[in-house]
Amino acid sequence: MNSFLALLMRDMRLAYRQGSALTMTLSFFVIAVTLFPLGVGPELDVLARIGPGVLWVGALLACLLTLDRIFQADYEDGTLEQLLMGPLPIEFIVLAKIMAHWITSVLPLIIVSPILAISLNLHSDGIWAMVISLLIGTPVLSLIGAVGGALTVAMRRGGVLLSLLVLPLYIPVLIFGVASVEAAVALLPMGPHLMLLGGLSLGALVVCPFAAAAALRLAVE
Amino acid sequence: MNSFLALLMRDMRLAYRQGSALTMTLSFFVIAVTLFPLGVGPELDVLARIGPGVLWVGALLACLLTLDRIFQADYEDGTLEQLLMGPLPIEFIVLAKIMAHWITSVLPLIIVSPILAISLNLHSDGIWAMVISLLIGTPVLSLIGAVGGALTVAMRRGGVLLSLLVLPLYIPVLIFGVASVEAAVALLPMGPHLMLLGGLSLGALVVCPFAAAAALRLAVE
């Protein structure tokens, strides 16, 4: 357990040092979301209509951009193989790194999402739904992303391949996530959608660490 | 001139080997653009309304995701410093790399954009406008991106900072790009917008290689 915490803390502190401090992740998210109103035009009704989608897609992209951080650096400087030789089972190594990724790269987005939601003219019922659906759904993004990251870690600059592997798997999350916000805006029950999201999260939590661990073993050979 | 060609060809072949072959860049773009209909729902009129914006934003993000490829790998394995010691002025090194980036990562997107435009229900006048505006505008993305890439190359995993630096500067391109497509759809003259885009491209072509070269000199120290 101590090893797990040590790894988690190290990853979080590294992310902070390497300048993806809160402010920066935030700025990325804000800028990414800003692109859409600029692209599609400022009409408030259109924005409100596409708001939930834009926020979810923004979260998804921010996640995607930071995915390679999960394993790439550790692989390249030889830290990964040292970690694998340590006392912590690989599945837990993966889990610690996924948690660190979610906390440093995704959680900050969720925290600012209400402000962005307001700027996109989202209905106030939608805002809470947004935050809750992000909280429940985004862990899947980090979990699946870790599998993709582990699979591509040995290929130098696997970035594009990574997004190719990962994005299709993100689509269900996106669909249910947006659906739950839209349900809330339409004053319909959002429970079922959230249940589905939660189910995805749990399923990914069970499957992904093992898949990523297997992929990592291949990578260090 | 031979050195320039050698570098350009090497970068293009490397991009190809490292698996960002045509098909892959394309798939990324296709998936990214597909996310939006999924996110905002399938109504055709909404889609047609946001189509140009979505395509432009997609191109912009694809560009962003591949930016670190311009200098990062060469920096990390020591190739960059060897290149700087070679006969080619740094400005031309930068230019060769920018061209390679544009050709391998952006041009394929432009080639498929008509198909995606159709799938987004874009008006047929808009499709040509789309292609032309992308052709004129996207070089700016690679050019500015190279400056950002050069500034952040010495910071390990400067990814997030890179997008923070670069995205704000992309915004004018996005605005004029989308405006020209929307003008075409509305059967208004798109000349002025294209002129502006062209002006941005020329301006960036003049300024960015020098800026990136200066930044690179700092990086190898």
Next chain:
Amino acid sequence: MAIDLHKYANPTRFLRIANAIFPWSIVVSVGLLVAGLYLGLFVAPPDYQQGETVRIMFVHVPAAWMAMSVYSMMAVSSAAGLIWKHPVADLSAKAAAPIGACFTFLALVTGSLWGQPMWGAYWVWDARLTSMLILLFLYLGYMAVWESFEDQSKAAKAAAILVLIGAINIPIIKFSVDWWNTLHQPASVATMEGPKIHGSILTPLLIMGLAYTSLFVTIFIIRVRAEILGRRLRMLRVNQLQE
């Protein structure tokens, strides 16, 4: 043997002038701020359309002016730093950035507070507002670059490159209201034809503008002095090693 530490050159003259100005600039900022706020909030007439909300203007407009002029000043001094390697130039750009970011933030916040009664929304994605938001990000990016390099002389160059490229945003902000049809109202003070608003509003506005400027000068001097002292300390350390 003394090393030619050009970049560490001792900016004595700057310090002398700054020290002379400093007490005055404190007095002037406080005085103007009090006068401007009094005139703006109590003396100036309410607008026939906007009512009392118009008073936000006296905070908002000068802040927006400052946001843009501080950035322009940073661009100029960064260029000077790159071209003439003037020792104080990089420092002053670095020192000015957070102040400029604060003014930008102030303009954004007051603007959106004003937007709620005026346009019915805190935020609209109009060209002026967006380009102003970009300005904030440029400031943040600039400061992040300074943070990201340990070597200060490298950081100075990298940040200078960034600030110069970002300068393209300033004319975009300025002319956004003319180039696109925006919700935001076009310029009425700093126009080619001269001010187009009534003196009872113009006077407090200009006073507030001056107040902000001298406030900027005050904070700026404090920050530059701190920077110079820090740099001197490092220079001392290097020279000590040499002995």
Next chain:
Amino acid sequence: MSLHVQSLTCIRQDRLIFKSVELSLSSGEILWVKGRNGAGKSSLLRILAGLLKPASGIVSWDGTDVEQEPEQYQQNLRYVGHQDALKTAYTARENLNFWSQYTGTNNVAAALEAFQLQTIADHPVRILSAGQKKRSNLARLIACPAPLWILDEPVSSLDTDYIDLFKNLLETHVKAGGMALLATHQDLGLQSARHLDLNDIWQVAG
């Protein structure tokens, strides 16, 4: 404690690197793995560190096959490879602190002292010289003590004084009951070391 290797064969991408390697190592012993460039030293060491799967053969620790109980084995070994395994944004001390927390050991101060890193322990690793980096990496051996050291070119980019220092540490380690397997091209002049020449194995085997 002892390490036994029986008829180990290594195939990488359809190329036979070595076959029928036998070796054994017990407390107090040093085994110097020699061989020309490309002979397969690093491959052998990676197999023994559990990072590479052999095509065939058995590695056993204290009599039990390490494939069956990898954790038990891995707790007892420290591997230093070609790569630095240092986070360049961290200082040497922070790096060692992490590794000792991670492996549940606690010997960082002694490690810094052993490799004379005290003066540079608080610089970020990024700005260290090649030899300083190498020492920060080697310091892991002391910070996280374990009986079996597997060292791939441990002295490359160390200066002669530090090579001596390292040699002393190595000898102290095996005298205290540890054991070490090292691949170097430079002769460290370790009197007690046994030799394993991968070139010979090739001659015999193939």
Next chain:
Amino acid sequence: MSLHVQSLTCIRQDRLIFKSVELSLSSGEILWVKGRNGAGKSSLLRILAGLLKPASGIVSWDGTDVEQEPEQYQQNLRYVGHQDALKTAYTARENLNFWSQYTGTNNVAAALEAFQLQTIADHPVRILSAGQKKRSNLARLIACPAPLWILDEPVSSLDTDYIDLFKNLLETHVKAGGMALLATHQDLGLQSARHLDLNDIWQVAG
């Protein structure tokens, strides 16, 4: 052709690394830069390769300050640093081909032969052993000939036979009118080499 260095001082991040270094090198000479880990060998070599700006001092090539005519100088030098400068997705041959096209030289086949790389020339560099990578990197010296070689630990991870081979190549190079500056910890036994000890400079200066 000759290289002259006058009162060179190097400061990195406010730390003085060395000062008042003087050296000169002309055709047919080898200069062995010695010094303990962290003495500043790599920093000196990087300054001479034009990759690092000195705090003060003059480097001149054939009498002209290299800051004034960097292109002229850089055409005449090859630098081999700690990093490999090899694209791991390419084979050694492809790497060398690129560098020779880039520098406008044409000697790849000879380079592969000189470093006995023929058999592995068509494997991707990714799967080469440490010594094989190093040789592929060094081969650039032959593939892209230039009079001044600046070599930072050129023999690390080479086996003894290849060290000899490299030594011969080095001697051939200087006999043919070339010159070389090298920093190594290992004594290559180069009779003709002059020495520059960075530790001494410190003692004298400080």
